[in-house]
Each structure stands twice: as structure tokens, then as C-alpha cells.
Amino acid sequence: MATVPTARDEAEAIRMVDEKILATAESVIAVQTAIARASCEAVIAAMTGRHGADRIDAIVSAGLRPYSKRVRANHRRLSRPPASVGSKPA
Numbered sequence: 773m774a775t776v777p778t779a780r781d782e783a784e785a786i787r788m789v790d791e792k793i794l795a796t797a798e799s800v801i802a803v804q805t806a807i808a809r810a811s812c813e814a815v816i817a818a819m820t821g822r823h824g825a826d827r828i829d830a831i832v833s834a835g836l837r838p839y840s841k842r843v844r845a846n847h848r849r850l851s852r853p854p855a856s857v858g859s860k861p862a
Contacts, residue, residue, distance in 0.1 A: 780854070788846070791842050791846070792842075794838075794842075795838040795839050795841075795842045796838075798838035799834075799835045799836070799837075799838045799839065802834040802835055802837060802838065803831060803834055803835040805834065806827070806830055806831040806834040806835070807831055809827070809830075810827035810830065810831060813825065813827065814827075
């Protein structure tokens with residue numbers, strides 16, 4: 773038997789979805805930027821006869837960074853005890 777969600781539960785669910793949408797958008801931009809940077813570095817390396825660095829790790833890290841940031845923030849937020857009714861946020 774399911775319980776009826778409280779207003780706080782509904783607000784948290786909406787916030788989680790919003791955060792994931794924002795993290796996805798940030799991730800896409802970060803990956804595209806990292807790919808562009810890696811492409812420029814590869815072209816310069818090819819033109820100068822140097823061996824270009826493998827940038828896959830930098831691209832993957834850039835894509836995961838927005839999610840990692842939000843997971844840590846969610847953990848901190850959800851680990852705090854719930855605010856009492858009528859209390860002001862600190």
C-alpha cells in the first residue's frame with residue numbers, strides 16, 4: 773500500500789527532476805566544449821608534428837562533473853534533519 777506524498781515530498785521530487793535536467797544541459801555543453809578543445813589540440817599537434825595527448829579522460833570527466841556536483845549537493849541537503857514547521861531556514 774502506497775502512502776500519500778506530502779507537499780514536501782512533491783516539492784523534493786520536482787526539485788530532483790529539475791536538477792537532473794539542468795545537469796544534463798550542463799553536461800552536454802561541457803562535453804561539447806571538451807571535444808572542441810581536444811579537436812583543436814589534435815589539429816595543432818598534427819600541424820606541428822607532435823603527438824597529441826589522449827583527451828578521452830578529460831571529455832568524460834567534463835561530462836560527469838555536473839552530475840557529481842549535484843549528487844554531492846543532494847547528499848548534503850537530504851542528510852540534514854528536516855526543518856521544523858514554522859522555523860526559519862538558516
